[in-house]
Amino acid sequence: MYDLGIIGGGPAGYTAAERAAAQDLKVILFEEKKIGGVCLNEGCIPTKALLQSAHVIETIHHADKYGISVNAEPTFNLEQIIQRKNHIVHKMQAGVRAKLRHNFITVIEGHAAIKGRQGELLNVSCNDEIHEVKNLLIATGSREFMPSIPGIESASVVTHRDLLNLTTPINELVIIGGGYIGIEFADYFSSLNTKVTIVELKDTILEGTDRELTDILRVEYEKRGITFYLNAQVTQIEGNEVIFTQDKEIKRVSGDKILVSVGRVPNLEGFGLEVLDIEAYRKGIRVNNQMQTSEPNVYAAGDVTGFSKLAHAAYREADVVVNTIKGIYDPMNFQSIPGCIFSNPEIATVGLTEEALKMAWMPHRIVKIPMTYSGRFEIENGGFAGLCKLILGDSDEILGVHIIGNMATEIIVSATMAINNRFSAKQWAKNIFPHPSVSEIFREALYKA
Numbered sequence: 001m002y003d004l005g006i007i008g009g010g011p012a013g014y015t016a017a018e019r020a021a022a023q024d025l026k027v028i029l030f031e032e033k034k035i036g037g038v039c040l041n042e043g044c045i046p047t048k049a050l051l052q053s054a055h056v057i058e059t060i061h062h063a064d065k066y067g068i069s070v071n072a073e074p075t076f077n078l079e080q081i082i083q084r085k086n087h088i089v090h091k092m093q094a095g096v097r098a099k100l101r102h103n104f105i106t107v108i109e110g111h112a113a114i115k116g117r118q119g120e121l122l123n124v125s126c127n128d129e130i131h132e133v134k135n136l137l138i139a140t141g142s143r144e145f146m147p148s149i150p151g152i153e154s155a156s157v158v159t160h161r162d163l164l165n166l167t168t169p170i171n172e173l174v175i176i177g178g179g180y181i182g183i184e185f186a187d188y189f190s191s192l193n194t195k196v197t198i199v200e201l202k203d204t205i206l207e208g209t210d211r212e213l214t215d216i217l218r219v220e221y222e223k224r225g226i227t228f229y230l231n232a233q234v235t236q237i238e239g240n241e242v243i244f245t246q247d248k249e250i251k252r253v254s255g256d257k258i259l260v261s262v263g264r265v266p267n268l269e270g271f272g273l274e275v276l277d278i279e280a281y282r283k284g285i286r287v288n289n290q291m292q293t294s295e296p297n298v299y300a301a302g303d304v305t306g307f308s309k310l311a312h313a314a315y316r317e318a319d320v321v322v323n324t325i326k327g328i329y330d331p332m333n334f335q336s337i338p339g340c341i342f343s344n345p346e347i348a349t350v351g352l353t354e355e356a357l358k359m360a361w362m363p364h365r366i367v368k369i370p371m372t373y374s375g376r377f378e379i380e381n382g383g384f385a386g387l388c389k390l391i392l393g394d395s396d397e398i399l400g401v402h403i404i405g406n407m408a409t410e411i412i413v414s415a416t417m418a419i420n421n422r423f424s425a426k427q428w429a430k431n432i433f434p435h436p437s438v439s440e441i442f443r444e445a446l447y448k449a
Helices: 011-022 037-042 044-061 078-102 160-164 180-191 211-223 311-325 354-359 375-381 408-420 425-429 440-448
Strands: 002-007 027-031 106-109 112-118 121-126 129-138 142-144 172-176 195-199 227-229 233-238 241-246 249-254 257-260 264-266 298-300 339-341 347-351 365-369 387-392 398-404
Touching: 002 011, 002 121, 002 311, 011 027, 011 037, 011 078, 011 129, 011 311, 027 121, 037 044, 037 078, 037 160, 044 078, 044 160, 044 180, 112 129, 129 311, 160 180, 160 257, 172 180, 172 249, 180 195, 180 211, 180 339, 211 227, 211 347, 211 354, 211 387, 211 398, 227 249, 298 311, 339 408, 347 408, 354 387, 354 398, 365 440, 375 440, 387 440, 398 408, 408 440, 425 440
Parallel strands: 002 027, 002 129, 027 106, 129 298, 172 195, 172 257, 195 227
Antiparallel strands: 112 121, 121 129, 142 264, 233 241, 241 249, 339 347, 347 398, 365 387, 387 398
16 A cells, blocks of 8 residues: 555656655556656657757857857757757656655556545556555646647658657748747757748737747747748648638648647546546646645646646646645645746746736736846847846736746746745845846846836
């Protein structure tokens, strides 16, 4: 018998396992595929490894602004780029496995299924064995959503997983979907001299992100030759062509590869969830701020909740689950989850957006300054102004922070802490920001507040 059973070995699952074992709980973890989940094996980590190679190429292209002359066009070796990416993934996966072993966590590789309750215990089957658990964490993650587009079975259509291991250069790439996956792959392939076209159903890219920031990013991408078709409804795929309507006009665009990236859906089928009385929410599992489901002693965390499909949110949710099991009140604050887009330039946001506040008729005021108010940013990013936007409530409480500019994803943690602790502008300004650092942009913006 185990104190905690976990279905899914991604960020939520393996973090909860480590935290629970550290608090003397006996833990069993079930994983059908690879420890580390989508994030480590085919998401966050491998894509950032590829993007780092792309950013090196871009830095060489613009070396002259740093007083450095490069006399030849930079070349790249895709096989070596992919090998480097694979090495990083394998190294990090080995690290996760080592921590699980160090904490004496039982890891079962195989397909797990919930079989029901026996008194206060839950039964989980895996590899023809039944395991009894006092508490169950569902952390089954999500999968990519493939829309019903005629012709989507074309050999030219690929998913992000296919592109992660592509070792042959492509001349043209069409991306259906302007979300964060599509935007990051556009950055990567554009740096490899691929002609990239993005076809997006909505009137903006990165829906839900501050509109002013996404407009700036789109302009920067267009300068690099990336083409956007917004308000575009894809109707069919014919071979290597994407057919769509825009402004009542039928248009076509072709590519060697067609990436379909229109979102992800929680994994709710195939592991016996139907034997429990679990309420659904937004196509995922409904949870409260302690990650409890509608079923006693059953928790859910990570993408399967359908709320925040971000690894860093899953890490925190895992902490909350374990503390709740231990009787420690430690609620999840869903308003202080930062969003990070690892584009070039980067975007990082936390809290409410200007658009959301206007729709809710909530009183607020906005402070905006260019990122070049930070000396460190100017040193490293000369030629691009960037933007830092603070949104304050009527009592000067920090409601939202939105940044575009490289290093944004590193400094956003300061803003996350401010929102999580409900700081006013004056309270946040009492922090000392190191000089010279990009984080000083907050001190400058807060001074104007």
